[in-house]
Each structure stands twice: as C-alpha cells, then as structure tokens.
Amino acid sequence: MRSFQDLDAFCAHLGTLKAKVEHAQRAELQRLSKIIKEDAKAQLGHYQPAVGPLPAWADLAEFTKAARARAGHAPDEPLLVTGHLRDSIHYRTEIGKAVIGSDSDIAVYQELGTPNAEHPIPPRPFLGGAAFRHSANIAESLATAVAEAFAGHDPHAEEGEDR
Numbered sequence: 001m002r003s004f005q006d007l008d009a010f011c012a013h014l015g016t017l018k019a020k021v022e023h024a025q026r027a028e029l030q031r032l033s034k035i036i037k038e039d040a041k042a043q044l045g046h047y048q049p050a051v052g053p054l055p056a057w058a059d060l061a062e063f064t065k066a067a068r069a070r071a072g073h074a075p076d077e078p079l080l081v082t083g084h085l086r087d088s089i090h091y092r093t094e095i096g097k098a099v100i101g102s103d104s105d106i107a108v109y110q111e112l113g114t115p116n117a118e119h120p121i122p123p124r125p126f127l128g129g130a131a132f133r134h135s136a137n138i139a140e141s142l143a144t145a146v147a148e149a150f151a152g153h154d155p156h157a158e159e160g161e162d163r
Helices: 007-043 062-070 105-112 126-150
Strands: 089-094 097-102
Touching: 007 089, 007 097, 007 126, 097 105, 097 126, 105 126
Parallel strands: none
Antiparallel strands: 089 097
C-alpha cells in the first residue's frame, strides 16, 4: 500500500490520478470499440440469430436474391454486396464515450428496417447485435481499467483512433 508524508502529498497524488484514469478509460474504450467494430463487420454476409431483444435476420426476399444474382453477386449473402457497408463501419472514442457506427444511410435502413417502404426491409441489426454480444463485458472491463489506473498500473499502450 502506498503511503504519503502529509495531506499535501496525498492531494498532489490525487491530482495525477485524473489524467491516468482518463487515459485508461479511453484506451479500454478503444480496445472494446475495435472488438465490436470487427464483430459487426464479420456478421455481414451471414444470417444472424436473435440476440437479446434484437430479432434474427429474416431471409432475403426472392426478388432481392434474383437481383443480386443478375448483378453478378452471391444471391444469399445478406448485407454484403460490394463491401461498402462493411468498410463504412468505424469508431471513435472520447473521454467517457465511444461511438461505433457507419456513415452510410444503408446502414440505418438495414439496422432498423424500413417497414413502410414499397419493398419493406426487415431489420438486420449488425451494429446492435455486435454491441449486445459484448455488453456484459463492457462495464467490467472499464471498471478493471480504472481500478488498474488507480493502483498505478497502465495495461494499455497509447492507441490511435480508428480511421
């Protein structure tokens, strides 16, 4: 256990902890975000079962399969055509926050579905599914990283943002 000569030394130590805890938290969020991003990418092209409150992926409609085949794509690989959707998945982290998603409008349509469209798309939650599969570990991992920082350990090397 660490000891301090006086209250001023203890207060000075506490002042250093904020930066250490923020660094540990951000590094752990980056690590977790990368795992979720890769999981979401890996789902594309494969039917997914229900996970938590999220539905299993419905089979592609026959007219969709036929259109994919006419365009020279595999007819039954849901959400995977050119790789654009897969390549649009990214993450960024800030202090206390991680955002994992896509800047593609197609991602929104596929994740949430389009029930009121002429040709409705059922929801195929690839981002939500990946996040849900890892949700049980997120709080524990962050708590461990913060506790390690308080104890003076730095298990993470400086990691860069996902590009």
